[in-house]
Amino acid sequence: MILPEPLEILIEELNKLPSIGRKTAQRLALHLLKSQKEDISNLVNSLISMRDNIKICSKCFNVSVDDECEICKSPKRDNSVICVVEEVSDVIAIEKTNEFNGLYHVLGGVLSPLSGKDAASLKIDELVKRVSNSNIKEIILALNPDTEGESTALYLAKILKRFNIKITRIARGLPIGGDIEFADEATIGRAVLGRIILE
Amino acid sequence: MILPEPLEILIEELNKLPSIGRKTAQRLALHLLKSQKEDISNLVNSLISMRDNIKICSKCFNVSVDDECEICKSPKRDNSVICVVEEVSDVIAIEKTNEFNGLYHVLGGVLSPLSGKDAASLKIDELVKRVSNSNIKEIILALNPDTEGESTALYLAKILKRFNIKITRIARGLPIGGDIEFADEATIGRAVLGRIILE
Numbered sequence: 001m002i003l004p005e006p007l008e009i010l011i012e013e014l015n016k017l018p019s020i021g022r023k024t025a026q027r028l029a030l031h032l033l034k035s036q037k038e039d040i041s042n043l044v045n046s047l048i049s050m051r052d053n054i055k056i057c058s059k060c061f062n063v064s065v066d067d068e069c070e071i072c073k074s075p076k077r078d079n080s081v082i083c084v085v086e087e088v089s090d091v092i093a094i095e096k097t098n099e100f101n102g103l104y105h106v107l108g109g110v111l112s113p114l115s116g117k118d119a120a121s122l123k124i125d126e127l128v129k130r131v132s133n134s135n136i137k138e139i140i141l142a143l144n145p146d147t148e149g150e151s152t153a154l155y156l157a158k159i160l161k162r163f164n165i166k167i168t169r170i171a172r173g174l175p176i177g178g179d180i181e182f183a184d185e186a187t188i189g190r191a192v193l194g195r196i197i198l199e
Numbered sequence: 200m201i202l203p204e205p206l207e208i209l210i211e212e213l214n215k216l217p218s219i220g221r222k223t224a225q226r227l228a229l230h231l232l233k234s235q236k237e238d239i240s241n242l243v244n245s246l247i248s249m250r251d252n253i254k255i256c257s258k259c260f261n262v263s264v265d266d267e268c269e270i271c272k273s274p275k276r277d278n279s280v281i282c283v284v285e286e287v288s289d290v291i292a293i294e295k296t297n298e299f300n301g302l303y304h305v306l307g308g309v310l311s312p313l314s315g316k317d318a319a320s321l322k323i324d325e326l327v328k329r330v331s332n333s334n335i336k337e338i339i340l341a342l343n344p345d346t347e348g349e350s351t352a353l354y355l356a357k358i359l360k361r362f363n364i365k366i367t368r369i370a371r372g373l374p375i376g377g378d379i380e381f382a383d384e385a386t387i388g389r390a391v392l393g394r395i396i397l398e
Contacts, residue, residue: 003291004264006252010245016238018230019223030288031217032246033253033262039215040250044243046209047231051239053205054232063232065203089229092202 007033059130061106061123062091071095071104078102080137084127084156086110086144094142102140105130110143110152122152124159131163138166145172206232258329260305260322261290270294270303277301279336283326283355285309285343293341301339304329309342309351321351323358330362337365344371 003011007029014025032040056062057069060082064070071077071091081102085091091104107122131139139160143149157167173191174183183191202210206228213224231239255261256268259281263269270276270290280301284290290303306321330338338359342348356366372390373382382390 002269004253004262004269006245006248006264007262010249013242013245016242017227019226024218026288026291027218028216029249030286033249033287037250040246043212043215044246044250046205046212047239047243047246049205050209050228050232051236051243054203063203063206063229065205070201070203087229088232089225092225 060104061108061126062104063088076101080135081140082127082130082136082138083140083142085142086149090142100140102138107143107152110148111155112148119155124156127156128159131160131165136163136165138168141167141169143169259303260307260325261303262287275300279334280339281326281329281335281337282339282341284341285348289341299339301337306342306351309347310354311347318354323355326355327358330359330364335362335364337367340366340368342368 002008010032011022011025011029014020014028015022017025020028032043053065055064055067057064057072058067059072060069062069062071066073078101082105083094083100083102084105084107085094086107086109088106091106094100094104105123105127107124107127109117109122111117111119111122130136139156141153141156143153153169160167171194172187173194174180174187180188201207209231210221210224210228213219213227214221216224219227231242252264254263254266256263256271257266258271259268261268261270265272277300281304282293282299282301283304283306284293285306285308287305290305293299293303304322304326306323306326308316308321310316310318310321329335338355340352340355342352352368359366370393371386372393373379373386379387
């Protein structure tokens with residue numbers, strides 16, 4: 001059976017989303033088909049509202065409804081510390097901890113020659129400009145602890161060296177609730193090297 | 200951080216879809232945010248087109264753009280055989296096999312007292328009407344081989360008995376590519392009972 005065209009097109013569109021395969025797309029489309037028309041309209045309206053109202057903050061490249069995001073605008077935040085992250089989802093994850101009160105800078109990825117991401121395609125120039133134009137005391141590099149994240153951190157550290165500010169990297173070690181016995185050697189090694197003095 | 204409202208609402212809407220949890224919804228929303236506006240518009244338009252153009256076939260309750268679906272309208276189909284299935288997704292699955300050339304009847308579920316599905320909420324009356332009004336020779340019950348599917352099949356067989364037509368059920372047995380050693384006892388038992396004569 002060739003599916004009715006509107007259904008087929010919807011399945012194709014859903015299939016384009018990350019981690020949505022053809023079977024899942026079909027299941028979602030058939031679920032929507034059985035839903036109330038009102039529910040579909042709600043989804044449609046939320047997509048349109050997101051498309052038309054969400055901007056990228058001109059300062060830190062986080063999501064925002066205005067030109068500057070809530071975090072950049074807030075008078076309560078410490079604007080002498082910038083936490084550099086890969087994606088907006090990392091901002092959300094760090095904000096959830098309530099452990100950080102500074103500003104962010106979303107790079108939009110990490111250096112990755114294999115997938116064609118070079119320094120020019122990331123917001124590195126913008127970061128350098130922010131550091132040179134305002135009174136920044138510390139840059140925290142909160143990039144993923146993988147090869148690309150590590151090399152991007154080293155690259156940024158080298159570039160930012162000339163400003164004579166504190167450059168830090170978030171700690172590597174055992175995750176909370178983790179078990180030494182089952183952790184991999186690299187993680188245990190980093191945890192030992194990065195030990196902190198208690199008394 | 201409280202997310203910008205349009206983004207938060209979109210995440211909530213996506214989260215309502217089956218098998219899309221909060222984290223996946225957030226990932227999909229951030230992916231859409233990074234997409235071209237045109238891609239979002241394509242998704243929006245496909246949802247609207249599906250909502251406004253897809254109907255349910257008045258005869259077999261399959262998906263359709265017209266009052267009657269492509270299968271019911273086709274002059275090439277054998278309209279003396281009706282295959283009874285649970286959902287539209289089962290029609291798609293059986294059509295893909297190219298092994299069936301009759302008509303369908305989508306019940307819209309199976310009898311399930313626990314989830315409040317009784318005979319009146321399924322398209323059983325409509326099936327009985329179809330059988331009594333047209334020249335049907337065989338009803339194939341293609342319901343899932345679980346408790347609810349089996350009991351619905353028995354219920355339908357009992358109701359349709361008075362029409363003196365052939366009532367069949369799709370075969371249970373070992374799946375193609377399966378291994379006798381690793382199949383469960385119930386499946387092997389059914390495969391032995393349902394054995395067919397080769398010579």
